[in-house]
Structures are given as structure tokens and as C-alpha cells.
Amino acid sequence: xRLIGDKLSSVRGGRVLFAELSxxxxxxxxxxxxxxNGSGKTSLLRTIGGLLPPAAGExxxxxxxxxxxxxxxxxxxxxxxAVKSALTVLENAAFWAGYLGGGRDxxxxxxxxxxxxxxxxxxxxxxxxxxxxxxGLTRLLLxxxxxxxxxxxxxxxxxxxxxxxxxxxxxxxxxxxxxVAATHVPLSLQNTRTLSLQRASASxx
Amino acid sequence: MMAxxxxxxxxxxxxxxxxxxxxxxxxxxxxxxxxxxLSLGPDLNLLSRIAAGVLWVALLLAALLSLxxxxxxxxxxxxLDVLAMGPLSLEGVVAAKGxxxxxxxxxxxxxxxxxxxxxxxxxxxxxxxxxxTMLAGTPAVSFLGAVGAALTLRARRGGLLLALLMLPLFVPxxxxxxASVNAVTIEAGSALPPFxxxxxxxxxxxxxxxxxxxxxxxxxxx
Numbered sequence: 519x520r521l522i523g524d525k526l527s528s529v530r531g532g533r534v535l536f537a538e539l540s541x542x543x544x545x546x547x548x549x550x551x552x553x554x555n556g557s558g559k560t561s562l563l564r565t566i567g568g569l570l571p572p573a574a575g576e577x578x579x580x581x582x583x584x585x586x587x588x589x590x591x592x593x594x595x596x597x598x599x600a601v602k603s604a605l606t607v608l609e610n611a612a613f614w615a616g617y618l619g620g621g622r623d624x625x626x627x628x629x630x631x632x633x634x635x636x637x638x639x640x641x642x643x644x645x646x647x648x649x650x651x652x653x654g655l656t657r658l659l660l661x662x663x664x665x666x667x668x669x670x671x672x673x674x675x676x677x678x679x680x681x682x683x684x685x686x687x688x689x690x691x692x693x694x695x696x697x698v699a700a701t702h703v704p705l706s707l708q709n710t711r712t713l714s715l716q717r718a719s720a721s722x723x
Numbered sequence: 724m725m726a727x728x729x730x731x732x733x734x735x736x737x738x739x740x741x742x743x744x745x746x747x748x749x750x751x752x753x754x755x756x757x758x759x760x761l762s763l764g765p766d767l768n769l770l771s772r773i774a775a776g777v778l779w780v781a782l783l784l785a786a787l788l789s790l791x792x793x794x795x796x797x798x799x800x801x802x803l804d805v806l807a808m809g810p811l812s813l814e815g816v817v818a819a820k821g822x823x824x825x826x827x828x829x830x831x832x833x834x835x836x837x838x839x840x841x842x843x844x845x846x847x848x849x850x851x852x853x854x855x856t857m858l859a860g861t862p863a864v865s866f867l868g869a870v871g872a873a874l875t876l877r878a879r880r881g882g883l884l885l886a887l888l889m890l891p892l893f894v895p896x897x898x899x900x901x902a903s904v905n906a907v908t909i910e911a912g913s914a915l916p917p918f919x920x921x922x923x924x925x926x927x928x929x930x931x932x933x934x935x936x937x938x939x940x941x942x943x944x945x
Binding site for chain 1: 725726729730733736737740741796799800801802804805807808809810811944945
């Protein structure tokens with residue numbers, strides 16, 4: 519399996535963020551996307567995930583089993599956690615597990631992996647920012663998807679949660695998955711390649 | 724189908740838990756309907772003639788209150804991004820959420836309407852047809868409303884814009900709903916033709932609105 523970006527361009531608000539960007543990530547590899555604020559890291563991840571149509575170029579996944587569109591083979595974990603504050607921790611995890619095709623036991627294991635099993639019956643609105651972030655991260659483990667798109671995944675996580683995240687991502691890579699992470703801090707991932715984006719020049723518009 | 728059921732169940736749970744949305748809608752319906760006899764005076768003949776119209780207009784206003792929130796919460800907390808990449812197409816997402824909105828808004832309003840009919844001196848033979856028209860007409864309100872909610876999702880003061888945008892589109896539902904009731908209570912004619920048109924409007928809305936709303940949502944998540 520390979521994730522391919524072919525001559526991708528992205529234009530936001532009349533400003534060119536990146537143009538003719540190509541990359542290929544093989545199974546078991548992580549692509550770390552770096553660059554200053556506003557260089558288009560989030561836009562790149564949303565383009566790969568199919569949320570943002572590229573201005574030019576295409577994203578495809580080669581040598582994969584199913585023929586599902588790229589967006590259905592990606593987990594997108596962005597700045598917002600997709601956590602409902604009125605539902606309990608377990609209800610949140612169980613919903614995404616059911617929605618993404620996993621079972622309830624999967625939800626329990628994912629909560630365990632991110633150290634949330636003690637909080638399972640508490641409404642998610644009472645969790646701290648870091649705990650809500652962890653609850654959002656459990657979604658990665660709730661449905662089987664080959665590509666993980668992580669947008670600054672370590673933001674507001676403590677050391678233990680960062681370690682849990684790295685364990686989860688490295689486990690995913692070992693099983694032959696792909697991860698694309700936009701980050702400002704070094705991540706302790708195996709098998710990484712780096713893609714660094716430059717800030718678009720002001721005259722590019 | 725699994726994803727559809729999960730989303731439907733979650734939306735119903737949220738409607739129940741999140742700030743009493745059902746209670747506010749029903750309370751608003753009650754207040755608007757009770758204001759009318761107070762402002763028009765105790766003329767029972769007049770009230771019974773306008774009862775169907777008042778109930779339908781109040782129902783539309785009450786339903787509008789909750790329509791603005793249909794996708795807003797999901798956009799704010801990032802759920803919409805995940806739904807857009809999920810196993811269920813966005814059309815399916817809209818259908819599930821529209822159905823949940825009908826179950827949590829249209830259905831309770833329909834159940835409450837006959838009680839408020841008493842306040843307005845609705846003639847006895849009008850109750851069955853009132854319930855029938857509201858059952859048949861409220862799905863159109865939820866599904867057409869979903870299109871408006873998707874279009875106004877990122878707009879400031881989206882709620883007001885939604886009302887301006889949607890109320891004209893609710894006119895056919897309103898007209899044929901009231902016509903069915905009046906055919907029984909006032910004109911002693913057949914309620915069937917306007918009722919069937921009402922059903923047709925709802926069925927068309929259920930089929931077409933998810934397509935339109937999903938197209939709008941695709942644009943909104945960019």
C-alpha cells in the first residue's frame with residue numbers, strides 16, 4: 519500500500535499555500551509535515567483526507583485491498599476533538615466505535631489505551647482539555663483505517679498521553695499502516711520521513 | 724445501515740440531554756398558541772375558525788427554533804469532519820439527522836397540538852385530521868429545514884437568516900395542511916386532495932432535501 523500525493527496545489531482565500539507538491543508514503547512509514555504557522559499543514563492534511571478539494575493534482579492510495587475512496591480510508595484527527603460534552607466518555611467512544619464499524623469492546627480497549635477507563639461514566643464536558651483530546655484520540659483505535667492524518671496531535675497532551683499516542687501510532691505503523699502528522703515538536707516515531715512546507719510568499723496571490 | 728442507526732440514536736440522545744431542546748420547542752409552541760386567545764378576546768367562533776392556522780404557524784415557528792442547531796454543534800466540535808469521511812455518505816448523514824429532528828421535534832409538536840386545539844376551541848371533528856396533517860407535514864419541515872440549516876451553517880446570525888430563507892419554503896406545507904383541516908371543520912368538503920398533496924410534499928422533501936443539504940455541507944467543511 520502506498521499513499522501518493524501527485525502535484526497537489528492548494529489555494530485558500532486567493533493565496534497559494536503550496537503548489538505542485540508531490541510525495542509518496544509506503545506502508546509502515548510516517549510522513550512528518552513541518553513548517554511555520556500558515557504554511558498549509560492543516561490544508562494539506564484536509565486535502566489528503568478529501569475534505570478540501572485540491573486546486574490541482576490528486577491524492578490516491580495504491581495497492582490496497584478495497585476500492586473505497588481515499589477519505590474513507592483515512593482517520594482525520596484535527597484541532598477539534600469531535601467529542602460531545604453532553605455524552606459520557608464511554609458513550610462518546612461507543613458512538614464512534616459503532617459508527618466506524620468497531621464494537622463496544624473496542625471502545626473499552628481504546629479508553630484503556632489512553633488512560634480514560636476510570637472516567638468512563640463522566641460526561642465529557644467535565645473533562646480537562648487534555649483529557650478531551652485523549653478522548654478524541656481514541657477514535658483512531660475505534661475503526662480500522664490504513665491512513666492516519668494527525669494535525670498537531672500532541673497539543674495539550676501530558677507526557678503520559680504523548681507516550682500513549684506514540685505507542686498507538688507506532689503500533690499502527692508496525693501493522694503496515696501509514697501516518698501523516700503535522701507537528702511543531704519532534705515526535706518519537708519509527709520510520710519517519712519529513713516534508714517541510716515553506717510559508718507562501720505574499721506575492722503569490 | 725449500522726452507521727445510520729448509530730447517528731440517529733446519538734442525535735436523539737443529544738436532543739434529550741443537551742439543554743432540553745425538546746422542552747424549549749414545546750414550551751415555545753405553548754406560549755405562542757396561548758398568546759392568541761389572549762390578544763383576540765374570547766370570541767369562540769372566531770377562535771375555532773382560525774385554530775388550524777394558528778396551530779400550524781406556531782408549529783413552524785417552534786420547529787425553526789431547533790433547526791438552526793441541526794448541524795451547528797457538529798461543525799463546532801469537529802464531528803462534521805469525521806462524518807464527512809465516514810462510511811455513511813453525507814446524504815445519509817443528513818437523512819439520519821433530519822429523521823432524528825423529526826422524531827425529537829415534529830412528533831412531540833404533533834402530539835401536543837390537539838391539547839392546544841382545546842384552547843382554541845377547535846371543532847371536535849377537526850382533531851383527527853389535525854393530527855394526520857401534522858404527522859404528514861412535519862417531515863417536510865425537518866427535511867427542508869435541513870437544507871436551510873446546512874446553507875446558513877457558517878453565517879453570522881444564521882438563525883435569523885434561516886427563518887427568512889425557510890419560512891417561504893414552508894408555505895406549501897402550511898397552505899395544504901390548513902386546507903385539509905378546514906375542509907373538515909369549516910367547508911365540509913373532502914380533505915383528501917389537499918392531504919395527498921401534503922404527503923407528496925413531504926415525500927419529495929425526504930428524497931430531495933438530503934441531496935441539497937449534503938452538497939451545502941460539502942462546501943461548509945472545506
